[in-house]
Amino acid sequence: MKVYATVLLALAVSCALIEAKTFTRCELARTLANNGIAKTSLPDWICLVENENAFSTAAKRKNKDGSTDYGIFRINNKLWCNSIYGSNDCNVSCGSLINDDITDDIMCAKLIIKRHGFNAWDGWKYFCQGKQLPSVNSCF
Secondary structure, eight states: OHHHHHHHHHHHHHHHHTOOOBOOHHHHHHHHHHTTOOGGGHHHHHHHHHHHTTTBTTOEEEOTTSOEEETTTTEETTTTSBSTTOOOTTOOBGGGGGSSOOHHHHHHHHHHHHHHGGGGOHHHHHHTTTSOOOOOGGGO
């Protein structure tokens, strides 16, 4: 019985550690700025997140091609995080992209943007590119 209680406690603690978060626009803007994102590009980042998953770190979506998108930036497991596809360009676990610590998510999104720009995300292409972007001026 004691072993059973210990296992349950360990599971409860691990579940608490991967709890998800839903950011506000300003909270995310400040977090991005604190992680090296230039203030001039924050409107693109915010628009991306608004249109990909409504600020939730728990976002997870299965795609028609069998791949899965993870986290606040909906990072795909075909190339960017460890998966059955064998590629892991960001050197992160896909599961680590759906917790409330978005440091690794930001690092990976920076790499994606460096290689492909914001065009890597359909949400940004269709709803942000060439459109009025959200203002974050009141956040600072």
